[in-house]
Amino acid sequence: MPRLFASLALLLAFALPSSAADWKRIRIGVEGAYPPFSSLAANGTLQGFDIDIARALCAELNAECQLVQSPFDGMIPALQAKKFDAIVASMSITDERRKAVDFTVRYYNTPNRFVAKKGAGLAVTPAGLKGKKIGVQRATIHDRYLTELYKGSQIVRYSKQDEAFLDLASGRIEATLVDQVAASHGFLKTGAGKDFEFVGPPLEDPKYFGYGSGIAVRKSDTDLRANLDGAIAAIRANGTYKRIQDKYFDFDIYGKAPSP
């Protein structure tokens, strides 16, 4: 018995207890490997659209923001394990995910597209990509879409989208399915992506791609969700959202609500 208390005391010494009730301190899970939404600058600080939005929402709620970096495919388990209280990582709101967590209203909505080498002439249908290697980030909406509809293709899963782009550039995979903006800013407009292009139409079927990107919270934290909903509306109304948007994009990223 004394040993149990001793080890618990040890754990408590490492722990940072926070009081859930008044949300003065919100721990936010972010990825840090998904430019332009979230990435690491050369000096090690987090930067990107997701990061700025997260900070703006905390400012709006008069709360202290603690950004916790986590790999994307472990974010929902980590949220449920209370490693953080909210996920701001370009996570799409899908019915599938809603079984495990709750989402706020969306804070942006962009379509998804395939990226492949210029002039490769790939038909991005299940038949056209049969037997070919398609790279995708594990546990994303793109992963689910390909897993269910492209059963004839070889799906290669990566921890980070960056790794998929690296392999696409070197020719290990022939295509990748990814968010359109992440692809254009994170790859196509960079030196490594100059021989690549979008192939096929933008994909937006809500059944797989959801209803835009939202902030995920635990199902029990209804008050936090309500607070964040209010904060999102507030920064859209008072111009903060537009200011952040213009810093990264020259188009409207909030988009239209997808028709269900």
Add this chain to the structure above:
Amino acid sequence: MNLEAIWEALPSFLEGLQVTAILLLASLAIGLVAAVPLALARRSPRPWLSRPVWLFTYVIRGTPMLVQLFLIYYGLAQFEAVRESVAWPWLSSAWFCAIAAFALNTCAYTTEILAGSIEATPAGEVEAARALGMGTATVMRRILLPSALRRAIPAYSNEAIMMLQGTSLASIVTLLDLTGAAREMNSRTYLPFEAFITAAVFYLALTFALVALFHRAERRWLAHQR
């Protein structure tokens, strides 16, 4: 513990088991075969033979296998020259890169183990061989190497087990081994305990199998020491 989810994920774990086994056997085989000449070179009195091998084992044993794996898989692919070369069909495959990295790593450790066990050869054995008129090559083939290989079994069994655990790194470069299957299950079902404990159980089973195998090898080839 959600046993149903584990049951549903079992097929992918069994496939992962296959991948892990192949990775382990291939890397151990290649590493061991390459280590024999390298160990002899390492023990050679000629510096132009022993120094490069020393450098090789020093660098490989002094850096994490993860770094070596990343260098081979992502690092080499960065260069245009590599991508256009004849080696590209090999280097573009995650399987090849993983086995290459693992084999290189186990080769370095095995070289050191074999070199140490060659050094521990009782001087009398070599003296007797020379007294019988055996030339250097014959001494190596009939006396030195069999004796050294036997002595190396306990240390090598350790290395084989460490390599088994090391194959889990393959999941980091897209291969679906046991660890990869567990990570997939975790990201799909949000059940980390179930996913990783299942993988752990499989690895423990493999470890016990390896230990039993090496026990039998020791009983057979080190019988004279019991």
Add this chain to the structure above:
Amino acid sequence: MLHGYAGNLLEGTGLTLAVAGASLAIACVLGLAAAGAKLSKSRLARGVGTAYTTVIRGVPDLVLMLLVFYGGQMAVNEIAARLGYDGFLDIDPFVAGVATIGFIFGAYLAETFRGAILAIPPGQREAGIAYGMGRLQVLLRITLPQMVRLALPGFTNNWLVLVKSTALVSVIGLNDMMQRAGQAAGATREPFTFYLAAGAIYLAITTVSLVALKSLEKRYSLGVRRAA
């Protein structure tokens, strides 16, 4: 050459060394305890010690780390909830990494310490008891100092393997040197450069460690006659 990421990498190196150091501390404590357990007269203690070292050797570091990081947090939450604590007890990647690596290498160190203790000639202990020393005195004045000398080679080996295994902490998101190298590689599309740099840093750490531990071994071996 490193596109401005050099400072970032060095910061990460500091974190890597912190993880290694903290893990070593925990591993030493666990290792001594487990070695004691395996050498004890109690069958229960021996059983627990053996189970510990067997399981650790039988499961990959990566799997254990993922288990502790994701599953460990849930376990801590359960315990906290049952004790009536309402807030969050955070197991951040640093704690998860240190706890895991410490736990893993405790098992390996247990074997090293056990072998070292067994190698001390039993006459030394007997002489201490004959002089009227108590069990604790024998332990502190006779057993442990000699164990240090005998354990150093194995300890050096364990330390080197520990340092290299800290590279895996990057997989659970800890912003150590390996993680930063990966991010720099992704951002600049030059993985070779950054992983080579990471390798060089690790090699530097292992080289310095080897030199330091070898000189420690020499110092502890003063007055010891060697067979060859």
